[in-house]
Amino acid sequence: xxxxxxxxxxxxxxxxxxxxxxxxxxxxxxxxxxxxxxxxxxxxxxxxxxxxxxxxxxxxxxxxxxxxxxxxxxxxxxxxxxxxxxxxxxxxxxxxxxxxxxxxxxxxxxxxxxxxxxxxxxxxxxxxxxxxxxxxxxxxxxxxxxxxxxxxxxxxxxxxxxxxxxxxxxxxxxxxxxxxxxxxxxxxxxxxxxxxxxxxxxxxxxxxxxxxxxxxxxxxxxxxxxxxxxxxxxxxxxxxxxxxxxxxxx
Amino acid sequence: xxxxxxxxxxxxxxxxxxxxxxxxxxxxxxxxxxxxxxxxxxxxxxxxxxxxxxxxxxxxxxxxxxxxxxxxxxxxxxxxxxxxxxxxxxxxxxxxxxxxxxxxxxxxxxxxxxxxxxxxxxxxxxxxxxxxxxxxxxxxxxxxxxxxxxxxxxxxxxxxxxxxxxxxxxxxxxxxxxxxxxxxxxxxxxxxxxxxxxxxxxxxxxxxxxxxxxxxxxxxxxxxxxxxxxxxxxxxxxxxxxxxxxxxxxxxxxxxxxxxxxxxxxxxxxxxxxxxxxxxxxxxxxxxxxxxxxxxxxxxxxxxxxxxxxxxxxxxxxxxxxxxxxxxxxxxxxxxxxxxxxxxxxxxxxxxxxxxxxxxxxxxxxxxxxxxxxxxxxxxxxxxxxxxxxxxxxxxxxxxxxxxxxxxxxxxxxxxxxxxxxxxxxxxxxxxxxxxxxxxxxxxxxxxxxxxxxxxxxxxxxxxxxxxxxxxxxxxxxxxxxxxxxxxxxxxxxxxxxxxxxxxxxxxxxxxxxxxxxxxxxxxxxxxxxxxxxxxxxxxxxxxxxxxxxxxxxxxxxxxxxxxxxxxxxxxxxxxxxxxxxxxxxxxxxxxxxxxxxxxxxxxxxxxxxxxxxxxxxxxxxxxxxxxxxxxxxxxxxxxxxxxxxxxxxxxxxxxxxxxxxxxxxxxxxxxxxxxxxxxxxxxxxxxxxxxxx
Numbered sequence: 001x002x003x004x005x006x007x008x009x010x011x012x013x014x015x016x017x018x019x020x021x022x023x024x025x026x027x028x029x030x031x032x033x034x035x036x037x038x039x040x041x042x043x044x045x046x047x048x049x050x051x052x053x054x055x056x057x058x059x060x061x062x063x064x065x066x067x068x069x070x071x072x073x074x075x076x077x078x079x080x081x082x083x084x085x086x087x088x089x090x091x092x093x094x095x096x097x098x099x100x101x102x103x104x105x106x107x108x109x110x111x112x113x114x115x116x117x118x119x120x121x122x123x124x125x126x127x128x129x130x131x132x133x134x135x136x137x138x139x140x141x142x143x144x145x146x147x148x149x150x151x152x153x154x155x156x157x158x159x160x161x162x163x164x165x166x167x168x169x170x171x172x173x174x175x176x177x178x179x180x181x182x183x184x185x186x187x188x189x190x191x192x193x194x195x196x197x198x199x200x201x202x203x204x205x206x207x208x209x210x211x212x213x214x215x216x217x218x219x220x221x222x223x224x225x226x227x228x229x230x231x232x233x234x235x236x237x238x239x240x241x242x243x244x245x246x247x248x249x250x
Numbered sequence: 251x252x253x254x255x256x257x258x259x260x261x262x263x264x265x266x267x268x269x270x271x272x273x274x275x276x277x278x279x280x281x282x283x284x285x286x287x288x289x290x291x292x293x294x295x296x297x298x299x300x301x302x303x304x305x306x307x308x309x310x311x312x313x314x315x316x317x318x319x320x321x322x323x324x325x326x327x328x329x330x331x332x333x334x335x336x337x338x339x340x341x342x343x344x345x346x347x348x349x350x351x352x353x354x355x356x357x358x359x360x361x362x363x364x365x366x367x368x369x370x371x372x373x374x375x376x377x378x379x380x381x382x383x384x385x386x387x388x389x390x391x392x393x394x395x396x397x398x399x400x401x402x403x404x405x406x407x408x409x410x411x412x413x414x415x416x417x418x419x420x421x422x423x424x425x426x427x428x429x430x431x432x433x434x435x436x437x438x439x440x441x442x443x444x445x446x447x448x449x450x451x452x453x454x455x456x457x458x459x460x461x462x463x464x465x466x467x468x469x470x471x472x473x474x475x476x477x478x479x480x481x482x483x484x485x486x487x488x489x490x491x492x493x494x495x496x497x498x499x500x501x502x503x504x505x506x507x508x509x510x511x512x513x514x515x516x517x518x519x520x521x522x523x524x525x526x527x528x529x530x531x532x533x534x535x536x537x538x539x540x541x542x543x544x545x546x547x548x549x550x551x552x553x554x555x556x557x558x559x560x561x562x563x564x565x566x567x568x569x570x571x572x573x574x575x576x577x578x579x580x581x582x583x584x585x586x587x588x589x590x591x592x593x594x595x596x597x598x599x600x601x602x603x604x605x606x607x608x609x610x611x612x613x614x615x616x617x618x619x620x621x622x623x624x625x626x627x628x629x630x631x632x633x634x635x636x637x638x639x640x641x642x643x644x645x646x647x648x649x650x651x652x653x654x655x656x657x658x659x660x661x662x663x664x665x666x667x668x669x670x671x672x673x674x675x676x677x678x679x680x681x682x683x684x685x686x687x688x689x690x691x692x693x694x695x696x697x698x699x700x701x702x703x704x705x706x707x708x709x710x711x712x713x714x715x716x717x718x719x720x721x722x723x724x725x726x727x728x729x730x731x732x733x734x735x736x737x738x739x740x741x742x743x744x745x746x747x748x749x750x751x752x753x754x755x756x757x758x759x760x761x762x763x764x765x766x767x768x769x770x771x772x773x774x775x776x777x778x779x780x781x782x783x784x785x786x787x788x789x790x791x792x793x794x795x796x797x798x799x800x801x802x803x804x805x806x807x808x809x810x811x812x813x814x815x816x817x818x819x820x821x822x823x824x825x826x827x828x829x830x831x832x833x834x835x836x837x838x839x840x841x842x843x844x845x846x847x848x849x850x851x852x853x854x855x856x857x858x859x860x861x862x863x864x865x866x867x868x869x870x871x872x873x874x875x876x877x878x879x880x881x882x883x884x885x886x887x888x889x890x891x892x893x894x895x896x897x898x899x900x901x902x903x904x905x906x907x908x909x910x911x912x913x914x915x916x917x918x919x920x921x922x923x924x925x926x927x928x929x930x931x932x933x934x935x936x937x938x939x940x941x942x943x944x
Contacts, residue, residue, distance in 0.1 A: 090798050127461065127794035129813060129837035135799045168800040176805070177812035177841045185801045219800065227806035229576040231544065239800070 072102035078213075078245025080118045080139070086219045086239040091137060094120040096243050100143075108149040116141045116243075131175040139241065140167040141215060143193055149202065156202055158209065160195040166217050166239075172224070185224035189239070191217035209247045216240040325406035326415040328659035329353065333402050352382065352497050352529060353402065355393045356413040356636065356665045362390045370410040377401045382497070382531060388567045389635035394531035396497055413665045417529035418564075420473060420552040442484060445515040447735045447761030447783055452836045453516055456790050463517025463789035468547045469540040469577075470510050470782070471525045471533060474503025477768065478510060478524060485511050485767045489521040491543075495535050496528035508771040509551050509782040512764065516786025517793070530556060530564055537568055541575050546792055548572060549785035550581040550727075551778035553719035555668055558632025559592070559698050560750030566724040573726035578792075578807055580785040582777035583729045583756040584719030584745035587828070589701035591713050592750075595631070595642075595685070595692035604642070604685040604692055607711055613647065613682035615708030616701065626672040626703040627683055629656065632696045632750065637667035640690035644699065646673050649680040662688045672703070682708075696750060714746045715827060718756070723749035728757050728788075728811065732780040733821060733833055735761035744777055746827045748932035752875035752883045754827070757811070758818050760784050760834040787814070787836055816841035825869050826933040846934035848874070857916040858940055860887060860929050863908045870911045875930040876920065877937075884922060887915035887929060 080096035100114025118139045126133040145162030171184040197211015217239050224230045325333075336349070361370045374381065379397040394417060397405055406414040448454060456462075475492060482490045490510070494500060510522055523545050525536035540548060557563025572579045591614050595604045603612040616625055629644040631637065641662050645655040656669035685697060698716070701707055722729035722745065731744040741762060747755035760780035763773055771779075791810055796803035805813065820832035852859040864870040873886035890912040915929070922942050930937040 087799060122798065124796050124798040126796045128459065128839055129791075129794075129817075129841050130796070131840050133796055133803075135796070137799050170800045172796065172801075172803045174796070174803075175840075176809055177816045179812070181809070183803070187800060221802060222800070223795070223802040223804045225576065225804045225806040226809055229806065230801070231576060 070103065070105050072104060072249050074098075074100040074102050074112060074114065074247055074249040076100075076114075076209075076245055076247030078243035078247075080116075080120075080241055080243040082120065083214070083240040083242045085216075086237045087137070087241070090124050091120045091122040091135075094118050096139075096245065098141075098247065102249055108152065110147045110149075112143075112145050112147065114143050114145070116143070118241075118243075126174070129176070132180075133172065133174040136171045136173075138169040140169075141165075141191065141193075141241070142167070143191075143215075145193060145195070147195075149199060152202075154200070154202055154204075156199050158195075158197060158199050158211070160193070160213070162193045162195075164191045164193055164215065165189070166191045166215075170224075181226050183224055183226040183228070185222065185230050187219075187222055189217040189219050191215050206248055206250045209249070210245075211247075212242060212244040214240065214242050324411060324413045324663070325402055326413070326659070326664060327657075327661045329402060329414060329416055333399055336399050349399055350380075350396045350497065351399050351402070352394060352396050352417045353405075354413075354415045354417050354529075355395055355405070355411055356415070357391050357393060358410045358412055359391065361410040366410065370408070373408050373410070374405075377404055379405060388564055392564075392635060394529060413663065415664065415666070417531070418556055418666065418668075419529045420527065420533070420554050443511070443765045443767040445512050445735075445761070445764040445766075445783065447764050448515060450735070450761070451516070451783065451787065451834055452838050453787075453790070455838045456794070456836055457518075459794075461790050461794040463520035463786065463793045465519070465521070466517065466547065466789040466793045467521045467523060467540075467543060467545040468513055468517070468549060468785055468789055469523040469525060469536070469543075469545040470506055470513065470549045470785075471527055471536050472503070472506025472509060472551065473526065473528060474501030475506040475510070475524045475526055476500075476502050476504040478504075478507040481507065481511065481767065486514050487518060487520055487522055490524065491522070492524040492526070493536075493539060494526040495532035495539075496526060498528060501526060501528075504768050504770050505551070505778065508766045508768050508774050509549060509778065511766045511768070512774065512779060512782035513549060513786040513789070516783060517789035520786070520789045520793075530554070533565070534568060537572055537577075540572075540577065545577065547578045547580065547785050547788050549782050550579060550721070551781045553582070553584050553586075553702075555628045555630050555700065555720060556666070557634055557720035557723065558630065558667070558696060558750060559716055559718060559720070559723050560632055560696070561723050561725055561753065562632060563634040563720060565721045566726070569721045569724040569726040573807065576807070578785075578788050578810060579721075579724075579727040580781055580788060581722050581724075581727045581729055582719070582781040583722040583731045583747075584717065585732075585741075585743040585776050586700050586717040586719065586745045587714050587743050588706040588709075588712060589704075589743075590699065590717035590745070591707055591711065592696065592698040592716055593713070595687065595695040595697050597687050597692050602686055604687055604697065606685065606697075613684045614699070614711045616646070616681040616683060617706040617708060618678045618681050619705065621676065623676070623678040623681060623705075624672070624674045624703050625653075625681060625705065626701065627670070628700045628702050629669040629671075629685065630698050631667045633667040636665050638665060640667070640692065640695060641688035642669065642692070642695075642697065643686045643688055644669050644671050645684045645686060646671055647682050647684060648675065648678045649682075653678075653681070655686075657686075670702075716748065716750060717745040718747060718749060719745065722755055723751070723753070725753055728784060728814075729755045729830075730777060730781045730784045730834075731756040731759040731829060732762040732775075732777045733759045733829070734763045736763050738821070738833075740821055740824045740828055741776075744780075744828060746825070747830070748827060748875070750883075751881050752877055752930050752932055754830065754931070754933045754935050756828075757830045758784065758814060758832060758834055759821070759829045760787075784814070784834055787834055790836060813837050813841055820865070826871065830933075846931055846936045848929060848931050848936040848938045850929070850938050850940050851912070853940065855917065857914055857918075857920075858887070858929075860913040860915070860938065862911045862913060862931055862936070864911055864931075864933075865908060870909065871931060871933050873932075874913045874915075875932050876915060876922075877928045877930055878922075879926055884927070885915065885920040887913040889913055 076098045078096045079093055081093035082091045096116050096118040098114045098116035100112045102112040104110030121136045124135050141164055143162050143164035145160050147158050147160040149156045149158045166189045169186040173182045193213055193215040195213035197209050200208045219239050360366045379395050382394045382396050527533050527536055554565045556565050569579045597604055606614050625646055643655055643657045646653045654671050654673040656671040660669050721727050732741040734741055749755050760783040762779035763775050766774050788810055815831040817835050817837040818832035819835050821829050847863040849861050851861045872889050875883045876885035878884050892909050892911040927942050928937045928939050
């Protein structure tokens with residue numbers, strides 16, 4: 001579907017319009033609750049997610065523009081590179097694929113929810129008594145994004161910003177005291193994104209976007225051990241990723 | 251910074267079961283008395299009435315003037331005497347405004363929960379008794395409370411209270427140095443004093459790599475941290491948090507400060523959490539604090555006797571809880587190698603005294619002092635948390651003259667498997683102890699006796715194996731013995747394993763006889779000094795993790811153990827039961843784990859043949875333990891021939907570093923019931939299961 005005048009089923013659009021809020025709030029709640037077994041769980045965080053979800057759903061349902069928006073799908077590929085912060089530059093750049101659902105119309109504003117997947121690895125520095133340390137990091141950014149086209153022409157620059165969730169899963173493999181060992185941990189973090197680029201064929205059935213997106217997340221220090229224990233500790237820190245690529249919508 | 255030298259160079263010790271008044275004055279306990287206490291049956295006691303008057307609890311005169319233990323009922327005799335002494339001294343008025351004492355209650359079974367518990371709590375409130383903390387983790391009937399001393403008799407008279415006793419507390423390991431030597435070593439220290447063991451631990455090499463324990467939180471539990479504040483930022487790290495869990499005033503002991511100093515020498519950028527405790531409930535609360543503060547290591551240089559030495563008891567339960575939270579609990583193994591006896595109880599001649607030695611001897615000799623002899627003994631047995639089916643008393647005799655009995659302080663109904671007796675006497679020629687079986691069939695009970703005044707038991711009668719203080723018998727704690735940094739030999743007092751469950755302990759040994767800035771500990775001797783070296787070493791290992799991704803990678807308890815074990819350096823000519831993996835050395839390169847390997851080589855109608863690949867440099871165990879499904883050691887398989895082991899492993903492990911030793915379990919010598927058993931190497935913990943079906 002595109003911006004050719006067709007409209008999606010109103011009930012469907014209305015229902016889908018709640019999806020970003022649902023994903024966002026569920027993820028936020030998960031982010032707050034993602035505390036380690038055996039350590040403290042924040043009871044208040046359990047209430048924040050559902051309450052926020054309810055509030056956003058009510059707002060979404062009462063917005064006629066959102067309910068009348070057109071649905072679309074998008075797919076893209078990019079080269080993603082950890083850009084400092086907690087995810088240090090020891091990690092290689094890696095391909096990122098992203099699939100999404102878009103909501104748009106005649107307005108220069110449009111919105112999208114997308115899910116990406118990237119996998120990178122590194123050989124982080126390690127103490128002298130450990131050997132062959134490898135880290136494999138899976139990055140799954142879920143993004144609810146608003147986009148603004150600066151012109152109505154076929155070719156138009158755009159800027160975007162959004163809120164999202166990162167799901168990060170990291171696996172460590174190493175050799176310690178004569179044994180090969182492996183352990184992993186997964187976590188979710190709240191993220192923000194900023195993007196810019198050029199949209200080509202904005203009035204066609206398959207507009208194409210070429211641009212970049214910078215995403216940044218705040219991570220509290222989280223530690224895993226080989227026996228499956230994970231715990232919070234240390235200072236909060238930021239992590240960032242930059243991705244440059246193409247995205248097609250239809 | 252220095253502190254004034256104490257007038258008495260001997261270490262002021264704390265009784266493991268002695269309460270302190272809120273005023274800070276110590277409740278007196280009898281010494282050298284031979285008087286027997288009697289406890290009046292509860293049924294014979296009259297009703298106790300408590301009335302309130304002018305906001306103060308008014309107690310009936312007979313209750314306030316109860317100076318005889320006979321009126322105490324379930325009140326421990328030592329407490330009853332202390333109440334009487336407090337009243338007679340006239341120092342304080344006998345009201346609820348008077349000093350409050352921490353005491354332990356054993357409540358009735360049906361008072362643990364439900365409406366009956368509410369009734370009991372209301373009764374406690376009426377007596378202005380405050381429940382201090384939760385019950386011990388494995389003993390919901392055991393409560394610690396703070397009570398005005400004047401209401402203790404009334405407390406004992408409550409229907410739902412079975413016993414009122416002094417609190418269950420820890421003890422500093424006895425000072426292993428004779429007092430004259432210690433006095434000669436006392437000198438004022440100024441400037442930064444650093445443990446002499448750092449070099450051989452390879453600490454400077456790790457410091458040079460930037461591995462300094464940064465950000466690692468270490469909890470230190472002890473009975474006192476005097477003079478720690480002025481050492482923050484110099485002898486101690488910049489970040490030190492102190493919290494007192496006992497009700498008493500701040501202790502004037504500096505033992506904990508000495509431990510903290512050693513940790514800071516090894517891991518100077520760690521964060522220290524100092525917890526001053528005086529009872530087992532304090533320890534539990536301190537552990538909760540450590541968990542809330544994300545403390546990763548617990549350094550514990552104290553000795554408890556609340557356990558059977560077989561990995562049971564309330565303190566071992568706490569180590570398990572700490573391990574569940576990922577905390578590395580490091581504990582001193584104890585200084586009791588020459589002051590310990592253990593054996594199975596039995597009273598074949600039914601004269602009331604347990605046979606302790608070979609040939610039915612009913613006494614064990616005690617090494618007397620040259621002039622005045624002070625003897626303190628602790629008896630415990632494997633019935634925890636409560637021993638209501640069995641009761642024993644320990645007595646100290648000089649030849650055939652009774653010098654003292656634990657019944658004086660504890661009474662025959664004392665509910666815990668623990669007794670203590672202390673006497674001081676001159677011209678003692680033939681001191682010995684005997685154990686009286688008071689209640690229950692003593693057969694099969696494992697009795698353990700520690701001499702805790704620093705003296706020894708008779709050389710030909712004491713037992714070295716198993717002389718571990720609690721919780722060094724815990725599988726969830728790293729138990730640390732001591733070797734002298736000056737002689738590089740094992741300290742003669744360092745407690746031996748294995749545990750009563752056949753577990754190889756201590757895990758390793760670390761240096762003692764190191765310097766601190768404290769005048770009381772210019773030379774810090776004992777397993778108390780060894781333990782913080784290991785705690786600091788663990789902090790270094792944990793601070794050397796892997797970072798850079800979404801997670802930091804830290805080493806698990808098992809991995810830390812593997813690193814320490816793989817890099818430990820066995821002391822030549824020292825039994826493995828005394829040194830575990832060897833002396834502490836930190837890894838400065840890849841560590842290849844060198845495991846002992848135990849296999850069942852053959853089985854037949856005559857028995858079983860096991861082979862153990864054992865690391866050269868330590869003595870192989872003389873016996874393999876044979877354990878049943880309950881973990882109890884039921885037999886032993888003696889060592890036979892040995893030969894160099896075949897090449898093994900996929901790492902650079904030289905085969906000549908292992909020797910293969912054969913052990914044989916003969917069916918005729920071990921008539922065991924059919925069933926499943928494990929053969930266990932008490933040194934490495936390696937085990938192999940087998941079925942016994944002769």
